[in-house]
Amino acid sequence: MPATVVIAGAGQAGASTAAALREFGFPGRIVLVGDEPYLPYQRPPLSKGHLAGVNAQEGLWLHPNSFYAHHEIDLMLDDSVRRIDRNNARVELASGAVLDYDRLVLALGGRNRALPVAGADLDGVVGLRSLDEADDIRDRLSRARNVVVIGGGFIGLEVAATAVKLGVDAVVIEVSDQLMGRVVSPEMGRILLDAHRARGLHVALGTSVRAMTGVAGRVNAVVTSDGHELPADLVLVGIGAIPNTEIAERAGLRVDNGIVVDEYLATDDTQISAVGDCAVCPNPFASGRNVRLESVHNATAQARFLAARLVGRAEPYVSVPWFWSNQGDLKLQIAGLRGPSGHNVFRGDPASGRFSVFCFEGDVLRCVESLNRPGDHMAARKLLADGVALTPDQASDLTVDLRTHLAEATVEPVLTDDRTPARG
Numbered sequence: 001m002p003a004t005v006v007i008a009g010a011g012q013a014g015a016s017t018a019a020a021l022r023e024f025g026f027p028g029r030i031v032l033v034g035d036e037p038y039l040p041y042q043r044p045p046l047s048k049g050h051l052a053g054v055n056a057q058e059g060l061w062l063h064p065n066s067f068y069a070h071h072e073i074d075l076m077l078d079d080s081v082r083r084i085d086r087n088n089a090r091v092e093l094a095s096g097a098v099l100d101y102d103r104l105v106l107a108l109g110g111r112n113r114a115l116p117v118a119g120a121d122l123d124g125v126v127g128l129r130s131l132d133e134a135d136d137i138r139d140r141l142s143r144a145r146n147v148v149v150i151g152g153g154f155i156g157l158e159v160a161a162t163a164v165k166l167g168v169d170a171v172v173i174e175v176s177d178q179l180m181g182r183v184v185s186p187e188m189g190r191i192l193l194d195a196h197r198a199r200g201l202h203v204a205l206g207t208s209v210r211a212m213t214g215v216a217g218r219v220n221a222v223v224t225s226d227g228h229e230l231p232a233d234l235v236l237v238g239i240g241a242i243p244n245t246e247i248a249e250r251a252g253l254r255v256d257n258g259i260v261v262d263e264y265l266a267t268d269d270t271q272i273s274a275v276g277d278c279a280v281c282p283n284p285f286a287s288g289r290n291v292r293l294e295s296v297h298n299a300t301a302q303a304r305f306l307a308a309r310l311v312g313r314a315e316p317y318v319s320v321p322w323f324w325s326n327q328g329d330l331k332l333q334i335a336g337l338r339g340p341s342g343h344n345v346f347r348g349d350p351a352s353g354r355f356s357v358f359c360f361e362g363d364v365l366r367c368v369e370s371l372n373r374p375g376d377h378m379a380a381r382k383l384l385a386d387g388v389a390l391t392p393d394q395a396s397d398l399t400v401d402l403r404t405h406l407a408e409a410t411v412e413p414v415l416t417d418d419r420t421p422a423r424g
């Protein structure tokens with residue numbers, strides 16, 4: 001067992017790795033280095049309750065300060081890993097400190113993708129990744145009259161829905177012809193579009209941004225590709241994140257839209273692993289393709305699997321991907337990964353606002369998107385984890401109880417669920 005584990009990045013994945021190492025009995029030294037000045041915190045509330053002023057800051061911490069001392073986790077905040085010296089198995093920090101490691105975990109997350117248009121540097125044009133950015137947006141939102149959100153993905157829609165709830169006029173500009181086109185089916189995209197519009201959100205699909213204009217350095221309008229000038233005193237750029245990979249790349253590790261790891265979450269250097277948003281790894285739920293996922297589940301599940309491996313329990317990483325997104329009163333949950341093609345069936349009546357879309361590729365269930373139907377979501381995670389066969393007819397038939405179907409299925413489980421710790 002390694003004597004010292006250094007974890008670079010004190011976000012969801014880094015903090016979860018440290019906590020899981022102790023949970024699984026790791027007796028050595030753990031150092032958790034984070035470049036933000038805060039205790040490791042959850043990001044999901046930043047685009048939801050925190051913006052609306054519902055969550056107190058302390059409610060964001062993943063663990064109280066005392067947790068780290070109690071579990072003998074050396075927390076080094078407001079400092080960052082600048083360089084990995086693989087020859088000597090040590091990292092150099094911005095503060096000048098040097099840490100020797102037996103195992104290094106890269107949990108570096110990602111950062112906001114920038115929009116390369118004129119005016120993107122004006123005051124009032126913001127991105128949302130960190131607590132500092134969320135506090136700033138909350139403050140601006142309380143004074144804003146017109147918000148323009150660029151990007152109709154998870155974060156853009158969550159912020160836009162919050163703005164509408166707060167009574168602020170909000171417009172979402174999305175370059176593709178569908179909301180959340182990279183993650184949900186066209187059926188779900190259409191229904192979300194109607195639901196958001198019905199709640200007062202303006203959405204412009206198939207539209208991009210030509211420029212942003214301002215007065216005295218402050219943004220006052222967004223000029224769209226079709227020549228419209230949308231008034232704006234706050235512009236959120238929500239066009240995705242890029243993984244923080246630079247220190248890995250400089251150290252000669254393989255990078256390809258993320259730090260490349262194998263099914264054990266190890267890089268080509270067996271002393272170094274990567275987890276969470278910054279890691280790209282083979283995923284059995286994407287037919288073994290390398291994928292990089294950005295979700296709390298992915299960060300915590302990978303952290304637990306890696307911690308288990310570091311204490312000697314070797315198993316490949318397998319876990320049904322799942323996500324959630326609360327957009328005002330629209331509670332979207334997704335289990336599995338949709339393939340590039342296939343056919344989809346509804347379970348439940350979309351008009352009721354409580355339904356799921358079951359996405360099949362051939363006969364195989366790949367993904368289930370549920371809106372305000374958490375029972376379907378929980379069943380879907382089990383169906384996918386256990387590889388239980390379900391036909392499109394069964395999926396759409398409300399008389400077929402998914403839990404009973406699961407219980408009656410006679411197939412041998414082929415995949416383990418993330419909640420099952422790796423075997424010892």
Ligand SMILES: Cc1cc2nc3c(=O)[nH]c(=O)nc-3n(C[C@H](O)[C@H](O)[C@H](O)COP(=O)(O)OP(=O)(O)OC[C@H]3O[C@@H](n4cnc5c(N)ncnc54)[C@H](O)[C@@H]3O)c2cc1C
Pocket residue numbers: 008009010011012013014033034035036042043044045046047079080081082107108109110128129130155244247275276277278293294295296297299322323324325326
């Ligand atoms: C606003 C927002 C809302 C979200 N909502 C949801 C949701 O509803 N559901 C969901 O499933 N997921 C959601 N996510 C995604 C989820 O929060 C991320 O997938 C998760 O936080 C990833 O964890 P991570 O540890 O990989 O990265 P992060 O949590 O980003 O942590 C990485 C940390 O490493 C730090 N770091 C980077 N480089 C260095 C360095 N060189 N040295 C030291 N530290 C470094 C970063 O500053 C950061 O603190 C949301 C994300 C955001 C931003």
